[in-house]
Every structure is written in structure tokens, then in C-alpha cells.
Amino acid sequence: MSRQLTFDLPVRMASGREDFFVTEANAMAVAEIDRWQHWPAGKLALIGDEGAGKTHLVHVWAEASGARILSAQDLLQRDPAPGHLAIEDVPAIAGDRDAETALFHWHNLVLAEGGRLLLTGTTPPALWQIALPDLASRMRGTPSVRLEEPDDMLLQAVLLKLFADRQITPQPSLLPWLLRRMDRSFAAVGRVVAALDAEALRTGRAVGPKLAADVLERFDDPAT
Incomplete structure (x- = not known):
């Protein structure tokens, strides 16, 4: 089909491991994702700028681990459940007490049941401006790895x-x-x-x- 024909073709968003190109800029983050079964705290914060590849790497991890993927803003609509879990864009709920409380319960249940927890944001967890004290302390205690420029x-x-x-x-x-x-x-x-x-x-x-x-x-x- 000629590219010059103006059809409204869908964008196919590739998200598999074979589509994730590894260079020095992201090699450390990829290495941490690969060793997910051995995260010392059972959790990891994946940080990087907008469009850095966080969501893609989250999907790579979910495929390898069988984890679910939720946005932090969706946690209130779900009942906490055990199992491996990725929670995207945690800083988006900063200051929302109900959403922070939901994340607190998800965090505790997943880790208590032996699951692994992957969190994402654009800055280190200590800067996420979480208002709930118990959750803020747990976020500060989360190891992090950055997707570099x-x-x-x-x-x-x-x-x-x-x-x-x-x-x-x-x-x-x-x-x-x-x-x-x-x-x-x-x-x-x-x-x-x-x-x-x-x-x-x-x-x-x-x-x-x-x-x-x-x-x-x-x-x-x-x-x-």
C-alpha cells in the first residue's frame, strides 16, 4: 500500500523485550528489571523523564513476571490483591489522601504475600511529595534506578x-x-x-x- 494514501491507520505500539534497545543510557535499569526476583526490598522504583521508556520497560517486566499493571490513579477502583504488581506514575496521586491510602494498602499486601512491586515516576521516591506519613516513609525506603538521558x-x-x-x-x-x-x-x-x-x-x-x-x-x- 502506498504511504501517500491518506488512510487513518492505527498506530501499533510495540512493547515487547525484542523492541527495547539497550545502550549505556538504560543498561543499569534493564539489569535491575532482569533481576526482579532478587530485589532486596521486594520492590523497585523506575524513574526517568517523560517518554524515557518507563512504560515499555514496565511491560517487559510484566511479561517476564506475570505482573499486573495499574496506574496509581486507578488503585481506588480496585480491591487490593496479592501478586506481582506495577504501579505507574505514583507522583500523580501526591496529596490525594484516598489514593495514597489505597496505594499504602496495595503496597503492604503485595509485599506481605511475597509479591514484587515496581513503581514509576519522573523523580526519586523521596521527592514524590506523598502526604500520608506511613506511605511516604515506605516510598523513601524504595530502591530506585534511573533511565538516563x-x-x-x-x-x-x-x-x-x-x-x-x-x-x-x-x-x-x-x-x-x-x-x-x-x-x-x-x-x-x-x-x-x-x-x-x-x-x-x-x-x-x-x-x-x-x-x-x-x-x-x-x-x-x-x-x-
Whole structure:
């Protein structure tokens, strides 16, 4: 099928271990996830910036361990249950006493029954501004590992993955061109790929440096 046909194709979000590219930027976090059965406290906080790959790595762990995945904001709608559990975006419930209480009960039950607990956030647990004292102390006592700022190898791998998720085959010269010019963050990678996809579908142009130059110029123009 020609890429220039403007169909509303679904984005296939790849989340398996084979799609997670390991470089020096994330090797330590991947190593900690791989040794999940031996976490000394039975729990781990996975921290990193927006788009750093936390959710992807959570899914890798859930597949390996059989864990459930819940967002911290959804805990109130579920009754605590034993078993391995990943709770995403814990800082989002900071100051919400009911949600913090729910997390406190989930935390205690999972660990008491021998389960493993994986928590995510953008900062270390000590900075999560949890108001409930007993929960705050448990969060501060949670070992953490960080997904570091991406290197060139990792940014290129993420670009390729996001293009593949959108069924795009970019021109070979595009990736090195982008790496020299775009903001060096995972969030920026996601924005650029989405914008290139939308512009290519709108105009029928090839996904290459010329299209990317127009898209990045629009990003830099405060009037757009």
C-alpha cells in the first residue's frame, strides 16, 4: 500500500523485550528489571523523564513476571490483591489522601504475600511529595534506578521503533539528519515522529530531511 494514501491507520505500539534497545543510557535499569526476583526490598522504583521508556520497560517486566499493571490513579477502583504488581506514575496521586491510602494498602499486601512491586515516576521516591506519613516513609525506603538521558544509539533506535509503529519507512538520510538538529529527548522524538506522520499523510510527501526541515521550522516558530 502506498504511504501517500491518506488512510487513518492505527498506530501499533510495540512493547515487547525484542523492541527495547539497550545502550549505556538504560543498561543499569534493564539489569535491575532482569533481576526482579532478587530485589532486596521486594520492590523497585523506575524513574526517568517523560517518554524515557518507563512504560515499555514496565511491560517487559510484566511479561517476564506475570505482573499486573495499574496506574496509581486507578488503585481506588480496585480491591487490593496479592501478586506481582506495577504501579505507574505514583507522583500523580501526591496529596490525594484516598489514593495514597489505597496505594499504602496495595503496597503492604503485595509485599506481605511475597509479591514484587515496581513503581514509576519522573523523580526519586523521596521527592514524590506523598502526604500520608506511613506511605511516604515506605516510598523513601524504595530502591530506585534511573533511565538516563538518551545517547545517539538509543535515540536512533527509538526513532526507528516509532516510525515502525506508524508503518513508516523513512529515507535513509533522515535519522542522522534528525539527530543533529532535534531536541535530544524522548518526548521530542515522539512529537517529531507524530508531526512527520501527520504532514506526510496530509501532503503525500516522502518522509525525509526536506519534510523534516519544514516540520522542525514550524516547531521553532512561536506563531504556529
